[in-house]
Amino acid sequence: MAQLYDRVALIGLGLIAGSLFHAMKRAGLAGEVVGYARSAETRDVAREIGLCDRIVDSAAEAVEGADLVILCVPVGAMGAVAAEIAPHLKQGALVSDVGSTKGAVIEAVAPHLPDGVHFIPAHPLAGTEQSGPRSGFAELFDNRWCLLTPLDGTDPEVLERYKELWRQMGSNVDEMDAPHHDLVLAVTSHTPHLIAYTMVGVADDLGRVTDSEVVQYSAAGFRDFTRIAASDPTMWRDVFLANKDATLEILGRFTEELFALQRAIRTGDGEHLHDYFTRTRAIRRGIIEAGQDTDVPNFGRNAK
Ligand SMILES: NC(=O)c1ccc[n+]([C@@H]2O[C@H](COP(=O)([O-])OP(=O)(O)OC[C@H]3O[C@@H](n4cnc5c(N)ncnc54)[C@H](O)[C@@H]3O)[C@@H](O)[C@H]2O)c1
Numbered sequence: 333m334a335q336l337y338d339r340v341a342l343i344g345l346g347l348i349a350g351s352l353f354h355a356m357k358r359a360g361l362a363g364e365v366v367g368y369a370r371s372a373e374t375r376d377v378a379r380e381i382g383l384c385d386r387i388v389d390s391a392a393e394a395v396e397g398a399d400l401v402i403l404c405v406p407v408g409a410m411g412a413v414a415a416e417i418a419p420h421l422k423q424g425a426l427v428s429d430v431g432s433t434k435g436a437v438i439e440a441v442a443p444h445l446p447d448g449v450h451f452i453p454a455h456p457l458a459g460t461e462q463s464g465p466r467s468g469f470a471e472l473f474d475n476r477w478c479l480l481t482p483l484d485g486t487d488p489e490v491l492e493r494y495k496e497l498w499r500q501m502g503s504n505v506d507e508m509d510a511p512h513h514d515l516v517l518a519v520t521s522h523t524p525h526l527i528a529y530t531m532v533g534v535a536d537d538l539g540r541v542t543d544s545e546v547v548q549y550s551a552a553g554f555r556d557f558t559r560i561a562a563s564d565p566t567m568w569r570d571v572f573l574a575n576k577d578a579t580l581e582i583l584g585r586f587t588e589e590l591f592a593l594q595r596a597i598r599t600g601d602g603e604h605l606h607d608y609f610t611r612t613r614a615i616r617r618g619i620i621e622a623g624q625d626t627d628v629p630n631f632g633r634n635a636k
């Protein structure tokens with residue numbers, strides 16, 4: 333496959349940066365990949381395991397001469413990193429990010445970028461509960477969506493090349509505006525994570541009363557909750573602080589529905605419970621009948 337970028341810089345060396353490195357190398361998409369992370373310990377691990385072609389000791393050095401710079405840090409750190417690299421970016425370079433929220437990242441990053449540098453925010457809808465430099469793998473993005481939220485006036489050629497990078501890394505690519513992205517992700521990812529964190533917290537409180545029963549007898553559904561609730565605390569703290577409005581909107585709706593179900597249980601309203609569960613079952617069956625792999629949500633849209 334054809335090389336798309338001569339030099340790529342990855343800032344932040346965790347699950348997503350590691351997966352980007354391996355996926356780019358698998359398909360021969362980048363000449364040299366240079367990496368930087370804030371902690372010396374992470375940089376040492378990256379050198380030891382051969383994560384990136386070259387690991388450097390400053391963000392400025394990492395972006396020097398890079399054609400593509402991808403910010404792979406928690407969303408709350410994006411603004412500070414953008415400010416740090418801005419004076420060292422090459423004219424014509426493309427800056428992107430992989431943050432799980434888009435509105436707040438655009439607000440934090442865009443003002444720092446100099447004229448003549450392109451910016452295309454991105455969000456791969458792919459991840460695991462693992463984090464850190466050892467957790468990445470080349471297949472992470474295979475058959476997953478990557479949502480781009482280009483700003484007005486984005487250069488079409490720069491955009492098309494960047495889309496091609498994600499396609500060659502195995503992803504389906506779609507575009508959305510940032511507010512829509514943040515609302516959709518509040519429904520499909522952010523609020524579900526908060527519910528998992530809460531449910532595991534509740535079980536942990538109970539576990540203290542009933543010893544190890546919660547762990548010993550946990551069913552598959554609860555085990556899935558514990559996997560999600562093991563996700564990186566810094567990343568998720570930042571996601572909720574950054575996507576505050578959309579998450580609170582969805583959480584408000586969730587709480588209303590939960591109270592209605594709670595009331596139905598208390599008053600013995602079996603019809604309400606049955607109708608509700610029938611509706612949600614139909615949604616799942618509809619998704620399967622439409623031939624959509626539920627592992628690959630596409631929000632009813634087609635890849636471009
Ligand atoms: N984990 C997922 O499931 C997932 C999926 C899609 C997108 N994302 C997004 O991707 C980004 C990275 O997530 P991850 O899962 O790879 O996290 P991670 O914790 O595995 O890695 C983050 C890396 O950033 C480094 N870092 C933190 N602050 C920094 C700073 N100021 N300067 C330089 N390096 C810094 C950390 O040391 C670490 O190496 C986040 O914005 C997250 O929202 C995560």
Ligand SMILES: O=C(O)C(=O)C[C@]1(C(=O)O)C=C[C@@H](O)C=C1
Nearest residue numbers: 432456457458459460461520521
């Ligand atoms: O499978 C998981 O571990 C994930 O939670 C991955 C997941 C998601 O919610 O789907 C988490 C956050 C991201 O921004 C994208 C993907």
